[in-house]
Amino acid sequence: MSPTQHPAEATLVDYAAGTCDAGRTLVIAAHVAACPACRQAVRLAEAVGGVLLGDLEPTPMGAGALDAVLARLDDPLRPDPRPPAQRPDWIAVPPPVLEAARRRKRWAAPGVWVAPITRGPGRRSSYLLRVGAGMAMPRHTHQGVETILVLKGAYEDRGVLYGPGDLAENDETVDHRPQVTREGECVCLVNAEAPLTPLDWVGRLFQPFVGI
Amino acid sequence: MNAIACDIDAWNAPHRPRLLRGVRPQPRAKVNPRKDIAPASGVRHAELIAAVSERADRDAFAELFEHFAPRVKSYMLRLGAAPEAAEELAQEALLTVWRKAASFDPSRAAASTWIFTIARNLHIDALRRTRPPPAEDPADTPAGPATPDALVAAGQDEARLRQAIATLSHEQAEVIRLSFYADQPHAEIAVALGLPLGTVKSRLRLAMGRLRTLLGDQA
Structure with missing residues (x-):
């Protein structure tokens, strides 16, 4: 089934333009991989990028750049070191991410684990977050944009059900308490521009341990 | 020929x-x-x-x-x-x-x-x-x-x-151009254009929608 919750068009344009940071690109790429509609939107944006590339003021290349490249044309190709992806019932995520989950996940609270993927620049981070069946997150808001994609399972947030492949963008205007559905655990791929801001005592109590 | x-x-x-x-x-x-x-x-x-x-x-x-x-x-x-x-x-x-x-x-x-x-x-x-x-x-x-x-x-x-x-209108073309090749996030584009961030984003959405319509790419 195709995802029903999508990134904003402006987000897809940023993604196509290459102006998103690495962590955010990771999350959006996983959604786009699962979403035919967003692939179409990205493709249009890429075509626009191509047209506008032709309009850019050229910056002269260094002296001898063409000769240097011509000399390298016959270099043998290095084999691609990336192993083939293995992802049974998960949304497409690159193997290094799953590897990070395997090696770095740590239980942060009963039923909750966090596996850091990237840290920085600044307060940015991306991580996998697992929350057990039926559990609710402590009430919280955000600073900057949090981009969150469901990889497995589902959660409910302010009347909207987010299932595998669905993506949400939450910022400081959001005050919420997402709840995982009863059917099973929910695993999300998250990129946040800053740690979340707890709005109740439970969250304030747990945040130092959870580290997100 | x-x-x-x-x-x-x-x-x-x-x-x-x-x-x-x-x-x-x-x-x-x-x-x-x-x-x-x-x-x-x-x-x-x-x-x-x-x-x-x-x-x-x-x-x-x-x-x-x-x-x-x-x-x-x-x-x-x-x-x-x-x-x-x-x-x-x-x-x-x-x-x-x-x-x-x-x-x-x-x-x-x-x-x-x-x-x-x-x-x-x-x-x-x-x-x-x-x-x-x-x-x-x-x-x-x-x-x-x-x-x-x-x-x-x-x-x-x-x-x-x-x-x-x-x-596209000048405003729409401008916001597309800036999104691709301005080396600044939408928030800064908004400041540069003297517009609220939401306006920049909705203008971009409208511009892409207009292109889609012009190209018959409604699927």
Whole structure:
């Protein structure tokens, strides 16, 4: 089934333009991989990028750049070191991410684990977050944009059900308490521009341990 | 004469790229304001890539290099790369064009789109070592030899998209241009334009929607 919750068009344009940071690109790429509609939107944006590339003021290349490249044309190709992806019932995520989950996940609270993927620049981070069946997150808001994609399972947030492949963008205007559905655990791929801001005592109590 | 014959063929080509399918020629649309880019440049570039793919044609490659490398360098600079890195990435991008020319599929993307995505992916690779492989990476599948019709159609599509962009309002065109090549997030674009962030984002959404309508890409 195709995802029903999508990134904003402006987000897809940023993604196509290459102006998103690495962590955010990771999350959006996983959604786009699962979403035919967003692939179409990205493709249009890429075509626009191509047209506008032709309009850019050229910056002269260094002296001898063409000769240097011509000399390298016959270099043998290095084999691609990336192993083939293995992802049974998960949304497409690159193997290094799953590897990070395997090696770095740590239980942060009963039923909750966090596996850091990237840290920085600044307060940015991306991580996998697992929350057990039926559990609710402590009430919280955000600073900057949090981009969150469901990889497995589902959660409910302010009347909207987010299932595998669905993506949400939450910022400081959001005050919420997402709840995982009863059917099973929910695993999300998250990129946040800053740690979340707890709005109740439970969250304030747990945040130092959870580290997100 | 040859070029005109090719144009007519393009309209009859059975294999039209999905992006622009159903678009009618717009004889009264605004003329391309750029004098230095021939309308047929997209066809030319597609043919050059095919020549690289089929004959390992170094002259064709050199022509692609002269056109695209300095522009890819500009793009990299605007993405925040240092001058040496931008130079290196531009060289690397064109080297990738050479190596992956066989996977260029004009029924999927115009030449400029294909080279743009190669450059962008190199930039993302440079940001981190583990770029997620996109679900459909056009750069990795051999496409088979392109028919002349398909090459022309790809160039025509690019020209039509260019025309569509030219029919956008100044405000919409500006916000698209800034989103791609201003090296600043939307929040800063908003400040630069003296607009609320939400307005910038909705203007961008409207602009992309307008392009979609103009191109008949409603699917």
